[in-house]
Amino acid sequence: MIAETICSAVSAAGLGIAAVTAYRRRFLTAARTAAYAFVPVGLVLTGTVEWISGIAFRPSVWLGFGLLGAAWLLFMATRAVERRTGGTRKERRAAARSARHDAVAPAASAPSLGAGAPDRGSEPGGRVRGKQSGGASGDDFSDIEAILKKHGI
Structure with missing residues (x-):
């Protein structure tokens, strides 16, 4: 009951301010103030204020x-x-x-090179020369070094 009374008083005050603003020929501001003033009364009439006050005071x-x-x-x-x-x-x-x-098997999850293009360190038969394994070869690092030198890095 008290929440509805407060909302009605706020709306009445807002409409009074809107009337004074309209008297000063600021119609756009007066219309906006009136719109804000109608919100509390609308909340009271829809029952929202009663619902919120019922929640807040339990x-x-x-x-x-x-x-x-x-x-x-x-x-x-x-x-x-x-x-x-x-x-x-x-x-x-x-x-x-x-x-x-x-x-137990550290190399078990290493990717295989498959039957793609031959590696630089491999022979035509698919065998790897020297101590190189399935990982990156020393030639790969020299290629990277050459690219870095080319760009001045």
Whole structure:
């Protein structure tokens, strides 16, 4: 009841200010002020003010908002701890398994060169000369050095 009275008084004051503004021949500002003045009365007539005041003055509603805030804080705290420890238990186990797998066969996940264009260090039969393996060869680094020298780097 008191919220509706306050909204009505605010609307009446706004309409009074709009009337004075229109008297001073500022019609655009007066129309805008009148529009703002109609908003509180519209909220009262639609029942929005009653609904909001019913929510705002009930202790159980505030307890619910407090519980939602506590839940949000717990979610954020657990996410922060997860990030520091390296993920969930399932993710840590998977990482430990892949670390053990990499230790047993470190080159197992290295990409193969396939049957594409022959490498500079390889012979026509596909065999690799010298100590070069499937990774980057020394020639690749000399090419990079030549490009850098060409550009003055």
